[in-house]
Amino acid sequence: VGKPIGIALIGCGVVGTGVLRLLAEHRESIEARIGSSLEIRGIVVSDPSRERDPLVPSALLTTDGEALVRSHDVDLVVEVMGGVARAGALVRLALETGKHVVTANKALLAEEGVALSALAEQKGLDLYYEAAVAGGIPIIRVLREGLSSDRVRAVYGIVNGTSNYILSRMRSAGLEFAVALAEAQSAGYAEADPTLDVGGGDAAHKLTVLARLAFGQHVRTEHVAIEGIDRVSRVDMQFAERFGYEIKPLAIAQRLTDGRLDLRVHPALVQQDAALAGIHGALNAVYVHGELVGPSLLSGLGAGAGPTAVSVVADVVDVAQNLVAGAPARRAAGVRDANAKVSVQPIGELVSSYYVRMTVRDRPGVLARVTGSLASHAVSVEQMVQQRPETASSEVAATLVFLTHEAREQDLRAAITEIDASQDVVSPTNVIRIVDQA
Numbered sequence: 001v002g003k004p005i006g007i008a009l010i011g012c013g014v015v016g017t018g019v020l021r022l023l024a025e026h027r028e029s030i031e032a033r034i035g036s037s038l039e040i041r042g043i044v045v046s047d048p049s050r051e052r053d054p055l056v057p058s059a060l061l062t063t064d065g066e067a068l069v070r071s072h073d074v075d076l077v078v079e080v081m082g083g084v085a086r087a088g089a090l091v092r093l094a095l096e097t098g099k100h101v102v103t104a105n106k107a108l109l110a111e112e113g114v115a116l117s118a119l120a121e122q123k124g125l126d127l128y129y130e131a132a133v134a135g136g137i138p139i140i141r142v143l144r145e146g147l148s149s150d151r152v153r154a155v156y157g158i159v160n161g162t163s164n165y166i167l168s169r170m171r172s173a174g175l176e177f178a179v180a181l182a183e184a185q186s187a188g189y190a191e192a193d194p195t196l197d198v199g200g201g202d203a204a205h206k207l208t209v210l211a212r213l214a215f216g217q218h219v220r221t222e223h224v225a226i227e228g229i230d231r232v233s234r235v236d237m238q239f240a241e242r243f244g245y246e247i248k249p250l251a252i253a254q255r256l257t258d259g260r261l262d263l264r265v266h267p268a269l270v271q272q273d274a275a276l277a278g279i280h281g282a283l284n285a286v287y288v289h290g291e292l293v294g295p296s297l298l299s300g301l302g303a304g305a306g307p308t309a310v311s312v313v314a315d316v317v318d319v320a321q322n323l324v325a326g327a328p329a330r331r332a333a334g335v336r337d338a339n340a341k342v343s344v345q346p347i348g349e350l351v352s353s354y355y356v357r358m359t360v361r362d363r364p365g366v367l368a369r370v371t372g373s374l375a376s377h378a379v380s381v382e383q384m385v386q387q388r389p390e391t392a393s394s395e396v397a398a399t400l401v402f403l404t405h406e407a408r409e410q411d412l413r414a415a416i417t418e419i420d421a422s423q424d425v426v427s428p429t430n431v432i433r434i435v436d437q438a
């Protein structure tokens, strides 16, 4: 057994505590794989006096991240603190002072991942981040290693467990969005402030990281068209089901035939027999289409102490094996030219089919005017249902739901703007994209 490998643990919350537990419980098999022992040199937290799991060694707690990261007996910094500013400063300091880094921080990677990877490469250090996307699912390894010889055409993911849980409960229990969200919060899935989850921001961070690996380009979160799941209501679920679809929170990255990238996060109707339609509750999944390998699906737990710790410690094992072998930084960062312009298809140019739900007034000729508006913007209707309200109302005549043929998004939006501005509709029309390939 070689010289012990010194680890600085930055953060000891859900994931950090999970890492300590995993290291304690699997120590023997992990050290056998590495051929050396792992030693925690210090643990950075914001409040050392907080009550913690008894397995957290309180003598190692500190608030002085800089001193710990700089210390000479640290070989590897494990950042599971979260946030961008302070975590970023500590990760940069680690790389500048010759320490390898493992991080679970998708927000940091989305913002600074390319610069941090370049710094790691320049310093001959490893930067690993398997836990940052889809928790326990080894999708980073799959893209970085398993499929590195193929050309990825598309990645479709369910990468936010909270959103998937909410939409799954809306469907299975017939809950409204707000009720399902409250349930997700009391089950411990959703944060007190769920904006990043249900608004799509968290999924966009993860998609940014995946798209860089898949396409080797410097994708940024600003390139991603983002829509949250809060636009989905129970009636949309019910109508989708009548048409043979489910509504899923998707993150999509694809390379179009003209070379541009299509990058988006939004709820989508997917056919009930599609691969991603079967991913329920808080599960995550990523469906990758490679040019030669074809489609492949990975699914599993996307969050939680145990699954996330598995990915963090798998990275620790990789880095430690590299250290023992004297061969760190073997793998390229993924992004070929950080300064090359990324060509992204504007969302208005997307060609897709759509689910459109309108609530219209009881007036003569409404249906003709609505379909006329759609037709005049080159949107043709594939299927339609009309439902009268259960309780008689003088105002609302019906809910009209259309599934369109493929249309250009900006054409559809123009038609909807025109229709919504008329006296025919009672409330804003809801549009949800349909995704057939997932």
Ligand SMILES: NC(=O)c1ccc[n+]([C@@H]2O[C@H](COP(=O)([O-])OP(=O)(O)OC[C@H]3O[C@@H](n4cnc5c(N)ncnc54)[C@H](OP(=O)(O)O)[C@@H]3O)[C@@H](O)[C@H]2O)c1
Pocket (backbone or CB within 6 Å): 010, 011, 012, 013, 014, 015, 016, 044, 045, 046, 047, 048, 050, 063, 079, 080, 081, 082, 083, 086, 104, 105, 106, 107, 131, 132, 135, 302, 303, 304, 305, 308
């Ligand atoms: N939770 C998951 O399932 C999951 C899954 C995948 C990835 N991740 C990522 O893993 C990271 C950690 O998530 P988590 O759920 O473990 O978070 P968490 O439970 O909130 O823990 C954060 C830890 O960092 C410490 N900390 C926060 N800000 C600090 C600061 N400014 N200075 C010093 N210490 C600070 C906290 O100290 P105190 O203990 O004193 O409060 C706490 O120990 C995030 O990047 C997250 O996105 C989480």
